[in-house]
Amino acid sequence: MNIINILLRNIKWRFQNPISILLTIIQPLLWLVLYSTIAGQFMKETMNVNYVSFILPGIMVLVTFSCCSSGGYINFIMKSKGSFQRILISPVRRSDIVLGQIFEAVSLSIFEAFILVLISLFFSVRIESGILGILLLIVPIFFSAFFMAGISYTISLKLPNEVIYETVMSLVILFLFFMSTALFPTENVSVFFRVLLTLNPFVYSINFLRSLILENTINWNSFFIMTIIFSVLCIIIFFVSVKTLEKQTDS
Amino acid sequence: MDAIKIENLVKKYKNGVKALNDLNLIVKKGEIFSLLGPNGAGKSSLINILTTYYKKTSGKTFIFEKEIDEKPAWVRSKIACVSQNISIDEHMSLVENMIFQSKLYKIDAHTAKNRIDTLIKQFELQSYLKYPVASYSGGIKRRLDIAMHMVSNPKILFLDEPTTGLDISSRKNLWEIIKKIQHDFKTTIFLTTHYLEEAEMLSDTICIINEGKEIACGSYLELEKYIPQNIVKIGFLNEKLAEKSYNFLKNQKNNLNINLQKKYIFINISQDKKVFEIILNKLLVNKFSFESAEIVKPKLEDIFLKLTEVERRTSSEYNQYIIA
Numbered sequence: 273m274n275i276i277n278i279l280l281r282n283i284k285w286r287f288q289n290p291i292s293i294l295l296t297i298i299q300p301l302l303w304l305v306l307y308s309t310i311a312g313q314f315m316k317e318t319m320n321v322n323y324v325s326f327i328l329p330g331i332m333v334l335v336t337f338s339c340c341s342s343g344g345y346i347n348f349i350m351k352s353k354g355s356f357q358r359i360l361i362s363p364v365r366r367s368d369i370v371l372g373q374i375f376e377a378v379s380l381s382i383f384e385a386f387i388l389v390l391i392s393l394f395f396s397v398r399i400e401s402g403i404l405g406i407l408l409l410i411v412p413i414f415f416s417a418f419f420m421a422g423i424s425y426t427i428s429l430k431l432p433n434e435v436i437y438e439t440v441m442s443l444v445i446l447f448l449f450f451m452s453t454a455l456f457p458t459e460n461v462s463v464f465f466r467v468l469l470t471l472n473p474f475v476y477s478i479n480f481l482r483s484l485i486l487e488n489t490i491n492w493n494s495f496f497i498m499t500i501i502f503s504v505l506c507i508i509i510f511f512v513s514v515k516t517l518e519k520q521t522d523s
Numbered sequence: 524m525d526a527i528k529i530e531n532l533v534k535k536y537k538n539g540v541k542a543l544n545d546l547n548l549i550v551k552k553g554e555i556f557s558l559l560g561p562n563g564a565g566k567s568s569l570i571n572i573l574t575t576y577y578k579k580t581s582g583k584t585f586i587f588e589k590e591i592d593e594k595p596a597w598v599r600s601k602i603a604c605v606s607q608n609i610s611i612d613e614h615m616s617l618v619e620n621m622i623f624q625s626k627l628y629k630i631d632a633h634t635a636k637n638r639i640d641t642l643i644k645q646f647e648l649q650s651y652l653k654y655p656v657a658s659y660s661g662g663i664k665r666r667l668d669i670a671m672h673m674v675s676n677p678k679i680l681f682l683d684e685p686t687t688g689l690d691i692s693s694r695k696n697l698w699e700i701i702k703k704i705q706h707d708f709k710t711t712i713f714l715t716t717h718y719l720e721e722a723e724m725l726s727d728t729i730c731i732i733n734e735g736k737e738i739a740c741g742s743y744l745e746l747e748k749y750i751p752q753n754i755v756k757i758g759f760l761n762e763k764l765a766e767k768s769y770n771f772l773k774n775q776k777n778n779l780n781i782n783l784q785k786k787y788i789f790i791n792i793s794q795d796k797k798v799f800e801i802i803l804n805k806l807l808v809n810k811f812s813f814e815s816a817e818i819v820k821p822k823l824e825d826i827f828l829k830l831t832e833v834e835r836r837t838s839s840e841y842n843q844y845i846i847a
Binding site for chain 1: 574575576577578596599600602604606607608609610611612613614615619623624626627628629672675
């Protein structure tokens with residue numbers, strides 16, 4: 273199974289280059305520790321929950337953005353070293369190549385998201401929905417990471433070099449992060465902005481993660497809406513990624 | 524059966540550049556085939572098409588009688604391509620690189636292990652097993668790169684400038700390995716190189732292309748006909764003796780194309796080697812003693828430069844004479 277072959281190779285690369293793990297988690301960690309501590313003092317008056325608990329879902333999604341963006345970067349390393357072409361002219365299915373790389377980004381995202389959860393425990397965060405809730409945290413992270421990894425993969429194949437790629441990905445990540453419910457509740461925002469937020473799919477995974485952390489019952493309605501939206505998006509981005517990879521041999 | 528057959532191949536890139544222009548080639552099964560051409564001649568484009576990395580614009584390309592565009596997956600299982608960049612993964616060990624490659628080609632674990640052991644021995648890589656790949660020299664990395672590509676037991680091995688950037692010792696080691704691959708594994712080798720002596724030494728067939736078209740194809744002996752001249756080079760003890768002999772030969776009414784350069788005399792004798800004996804005989808009979816006498820044959824470099832009309836360099840003795 274070449275998906276596993278490529279996945280294990282990329283995981284090995286990641287652990288041989290621990291700086292790439294550190295760099296992907298450091299910014300979300302700063303948001304979680306510094307921003308939540310400072311902003312939490314102002315948010316006390318408007319919210320009656322621990323602000324770290326409130327922003328943890330958004331930061332978990334932010335870490336998946338970071339990991340997935342780094343996953344797309346691997347394509348540039350592979351192209352410069354020649355292994356990209358080597359794999360492409362071997363009898364491996366294009367879908368296996370795409371999935372192998374996407375699953376590496378997904379695995380790293382789940383790993384780093386749980387590190388953030390562990391760290392947040394030191395800031396009095398509790399997962400109110402219990403053991404099942406803790407297990408269900410994986411689902412929105414998986415979907416968010418799969419979709420974002422697909423986007424990163426496709427963009428990395430379309431762009432000519434890593435400098436432009438990093439700039440474009442920073443724009444995409446900042447836009448999706450700030451146009452979401454990651455940092456603030458939607459109750460007091462205008463109707464126009466609220467409609468705009470519904471167009472960002474990551475809002476659904478942040479909201480479901482937040483319900484798992486803050487509520488003691490599982491919001492299955494929110495779970496199914498998120499699952500349906502992301503299943504469709506993940507299938508679409510997967511086919512787009514495979515098509516983009518196939519076009520690499522169409523110079 | 525031909526390993527590769529190319530008919531009227533055209534490759535035009537989206538930016539309008541025509542890299543291959545009605546190219547026709549045949550590579551016989553089991554031979555070492557060298558493709559030569561100046562930069563931009565279309566060598567890499569051709570390799571990229573034959574290895575399924577690029578799609579052609581028009582024409583026909585066959586690998587073992589199967590059209591590449593119709594059976595790309597089948598073709599991929601029969602070939603391997605060592606590209607200009609060394610493509611080994613430096614974060615994996617020597618054996619891990621080879622195992623990864625074997626899994627790409629769906630080779631079962633037992634067969635893969637046997638092949639890897641054989642290749643490590645054949646390529647003399649045993650002593651490097653315990654060291655990280657990143658610490659290998661360029662020559663050893665290239666050796667591993669080729670060994671790794673041999674794990675799938677390809678029927679055709681493409682080598683795209685494999686010795687570029689290697690020192691002369693590593694290059695000579697690699698020549699031995701290329702010969703070994705042909706001999707021991709019966710693999711057809713398609714080689715591109717900038718080192719003409721490499722092509723001259725290794726190849727059964729040499730093909731020179733320029734601007735996407737074949738100019739000449741054949742064995743080295745067959746290519747020699749493009750420069751139907753041999754040069755007699757006679758060396759003397761000093762320049763004075765050389766000059767005396769030169770004047771003597773010049774005064775003989777024999778229409779010889781003769782040239783003096785320091786303590787050497789160069790004479791164009793075309794293909795008629797009897798003239799060589801006559802000249803030496805004349806010198807000996809008239810007591811003009813010389814230190815050495817030889818026939819200088821045109822080198823592949825000379826043929827290449829003549830055919831590609833690139834500005835001639837004066838490095839070879841042959842060219843020195845022609846220019847003089």
